[in-house]
Amino acid sequence: MATVGKARRLVIKVGSALLVDRASGALRAEWLAALAEDVVRLRARRTDVILVSSGSIALGRGVLGLPMTELSLEQSQAAAAVGQIRLAGAYDAALGAHGITAAQVLVTLEDSADRRRYLNSRATLEQLLRLGAVPIVNENDTVATDEIRYGDNDRMAAQVAVTAGADQLILLSDVDGFYTANPAQDPTARRFDVIEAITPEIEAMAGDAGSGLSKGGMKTKLMAARTATAGGCDMAITQGAVLHPIRALEEGAPATWFLAQGDPQQKRKAWIAAMKPKGRVTVDAGAARALAAGSSLLPAGVTGVEGRFGRGDPVEVADQSGRVLGQGLVRYDAPDAVRIRGLRSEQIEPVLGYPPRGPLMHRDDMAF
Incomplete structure (x- = not known):
């Protein structure tokens, strides 16, 4: 069974x-403050931590x-x-007491639906983690309309987990797991310890476990589980109201x-490989060897560009003989x-007029 101690990258969802x-x-x-101490302990084990937090509306409405x-x-x-300022300040103070930098990341559904925004979100989260910060992700409720809302942070947390390549997602909830029926209404309801596959029978058991301050229910948690596990991420539902909820989970809390249905990186590469390419770049022999060794694709190794594509689009990579090596998501548009x-990296800015965005394709965004 999955355990928190095995996580390389962990997303924790905190409800209002x-x-x-x-x-x-x-x-x-x-x-x-107790949750912040849990985060400190996780990071001491070299686990990347991302927090997906509700609470801005709940805090602001009172003010x-x-x-x-x-x-x-x-x-x-x-x-x-109003509440977002207070929420960010609270996290900054709680984590800052341990010398940890908190970073606010506000997203909408469009940020995962649009490939270019998806790549921007992924790159931002990756850079923040690399710099030692803890991203605090919330829906951008100040600008989101009904058409571009996630609507609940369970599903948003699952999307963040997949976007960030996390291997575990923990939903801190007001219930301690998924039951055969609503335990508040049915005393015979049984909690599942492990669910290996979300079957129609499991879906039929999902009732409403929402609370007065949150919009999430067990149905949304099941939808989150489907997204997370399909992306190669284990997901847990556990009681979050106790102090040190992550430590409690580690110590055997229900x-x-x-x-997960596979590894997150394998799932991501399979997703990239299944896309219809919108163009092709040809690379020289040196670049082909570097790609085979797992390197990113640098502009210096590119000898030809074909097609009309934008930043974030899938593009084939071929060698000098025309053999397709694989494909990836480009960081520059076709022109x-x-x-x-x-061109070498130091030659790019004078040509484009802006600093380079790194490689033409990052190795994490390629399927070979």
Whole structure:
């Protein structure tokens, strides 16, 4: 069975009901401080940690004196604008007490649906982790409309996990796992320890486990599990209200683990390989050898560019004989790729007029 200690990169989803006291609308500072200590311990084991956190609307509505009933879109956006500052400040203080830099990342559904935005999000998260920061991801409720909303942070957390190439996702919830029925209504309901595949029978068991401050329910958690496991990421649902919830999970607290269907990097490369290419780049023999050894594709090794493609599009890579070696997602559009082919890194900025975006294709974005 999956265990937290094995995670190389871990995404933790934190719901509004865990962060914000429903009665007072105040931040649960003691709980957040304990979570920060969990993060410190994970990072000491060289585990990358990303937090996906609700709470901005719940914090902001109290400050603005908005009712606890359903808010209009405009009221929600106003509450988010006020609450987001407080939420970011709370995480900054909790993690900063341990010398850890917190980074705010606000996203919408468009950021994962659009390939170019997806690549931008992935690159940003990767760079933040490389620099030692802990990304705090939340939906950009101040600008998101119904058409571009995730609508719940369970599914957003799963998408973030897949985007970041995480191997584990933990949903800290107000329930301690996935049950055969709603345990609050059915005393015979049984919790699953492990779910290896999401079958129609499992789907039929999903009821509504939402709380007053959150929009997530067991159905959305099951949808999150489907996204995460299909992307090669194990996912756990566990009780989050206790202090040090990650430590509690490590020490055997009840949970349900949904097991990944493969490795996240393998899944990503299979996704890239299945795309229809929008162009082709030809590489010299040296670049072909470097690619075979697992290197990124640098403009210096490119001898030809064909097709009309934009940044983030899938493009074939072929050798001098025309044999297709594989394909990847390009970091430059076709006109710029033509302009920089054969150039060394230090020669690119004078030609393009802006700093280079690194390799033409990064090795993580290629399938060979």
